[in-house]
Amino acid sequence: AVNPGAEEDRASFLTVLIGPGIFGVFAMLVFSVLESSIWNFAERAAINAGLDEHQIAVLLAVSMLSGLIGAALTVVAGKTFGRELPIAAGCALIGLCGYFMYDPPSRALLVGSIAIFNLGYFFVIPFIFGGCAQLDKSGRLTGVTAGMQVLGGAMGPGFAGFVLSSLGYTSLAIVCLSLATVAALAGVSMALLIRRSNGGVGAAV
Numbered sequence: 001a002v003n004p005g006a007e008e009d010r011a012s013f014l015t016v017l018i019g020p021g022i023f024g025v026f027a028m029l030v031f032s033v034l035e036s037s038i039w040n041f042a043e044r045a046a047i048n049a050g051l052d053e054h055q056i057a058v059l060l061a062v063s064m065l066s067g068l069i070g071a072a073l074t075v076v077a078g079k080t081f082g083r084e085l086p087i088a089a090g091c092a093l094i095g096l097c098g099y100f101m102y103d104p105p106s107r108a109l110l111v112g113s114i115a116i117f118n119l120g121y122f123f124v125i126p127f128i129f130g131g132c133a134q135l136d137k138s139g140r141l142t143g144v145t146a147g148m149q150v151l152g153g154a155m156g157p158g159f160a161g162f163v164l165s166s167l168g169y170t171s172l173a174i175v176c177l178s179l180a181t182v183a184a185l186a187g188v189s190m191a192l193l194i195r196r197s198n199g200g201v202g203a204a205v
Contacts, residue, residue, distance in 0.1 A: 019193070020135055020189075020190050020193035020194060020197070021132060021135050021136060021141045021144075021190075023186045023187070023189040023190035023193065024128055024131050024132040024135065024141070024145055024186075024187070024190040025132070025141070025144055025145050025148050026148075026186045027087075027128055027183050027186035027187035027190060028128050028129075028132075028145045028148040028149050028152065029148040029149075029151060029152045030152065030179055030182050030183040030186065031091065031094075031124060031125075031128065031152065031179075031183040031187070032148065032149045032150075032151070032152025032153045032155075032156065033152040033153075033155050033156045033159060033179060034091075034094060034095070034098065034152075034156070034176060034179040034180055034183060035094065035121050035152070035153065035156065036152065036153045036154075036155070036156025036157055036160075037098070037156040037157070037159060037160035037172070037175070037176065037179070038094070038097065038098040038101060038117060038160075038176060039117065039118075039121075040156065040157040040160065041101075041102075041157075041160055041161075041164070042060065042063070042101060042114050042117070043056055043060070045101045045102060045104075045110060045114070046059060046110070046111075046114060048169075049104065049107050049110050049111075050107070051111075059111060059114050059115060060114070062115045063114055063115055063116070063117050063118045064118055066115060066116050066117070066118050066119035067118030067119060067121060067122040068122070069119055070090075070118065070119035070120060070121065070122035070123035071122040071123070071126070073119075073123055074086070074122075074123055074126045074127065077123070078126075078127065078130075082191065082195070083127045083130070083131060083187075083188075083190075083191035083194070083195075084188045084191045084192060084195075086123065086124070086127055087124055087127050087128070087184060087187035087188055087191060088184045088187075088188050090120045090121075090123045090124035090127075091120075091124060091180045091181070091183045091184035091187065092180060092184065093116070093119070093120035093123075094117065094120040094121060094124070094176075094180055095176055095177045095179070095180025095181065095184075096113070096177070096180075097113040097114070097116065097117040097120065098113075098117075098172075098173065098176025098177070098179075098180070099113075099173040099174070099176055099177050100112075100113040100173075101113045101114060101117075101173075101176075102169045102170070102172045102173035102176065103169055103170045103173035103174075124187070125149075127187070127191070128145065128187055128190075129142060129145060129146075131187075131190050131191055131194055132144075132145045132190075134194060135190075135194065160172060160175075163175055
């Protein structure tokens with residue numbers, strides 16, 4: 001027998017997915033490709049800048065610690081600014097980190113970019129997941145979004161490696177900025193559509 005409730009949930013999920021949900025799913029995919037394109041080559045960028053093994057180890061540890069700060073800031077920023085501005089700011093931060101890692105005008109900028117990279121990553125992720133969870137209470141959209149996070153993370157290293165071997169570090173730096181822009185546009189679009197559906201009221205996370 002067909003469960004009417006399950007059919008309604010499925011229909012609701014598909015309606016959300018082909019509407020505002022697609023922006024959240026796409027934002028997560030692009031954002032994850034960006035993240036893994038940067039993080040998996042962070043050590044190589046540091047080596048190219050002349051850092052030794054100990055300095056690189058400390059730098060990567062600091063970057064992971066900055067991720068804890070980013071996650072904590074999510075709560076404060078969400079209550080104050082909603083979703084749109086934090087998503088845009090976080091994507092911009094990661095895009096700039098990628099740019100200055102791969103085409104650094106100075107060693108200090110490269111070190112700083114690696115150090116705060118994870119702050120931006122862990123700052124943005126909850127806003128995208130939160131939007132998808134709000135759009136579909138059944139959890140299916142959140143599940144699809146989590147799948148896109150894994151898929152994007154798997155795609156990033158190969159994609160970045162291809163760009164790097166074919167076009168060089170400067171081109172990869174520009175690609176990072178481009179991916180960040182696309183992810184920001186998709187994430188902000190999702191947040192704006194949620195706000196519109198709520199009568200102009202945003203959400204904390």
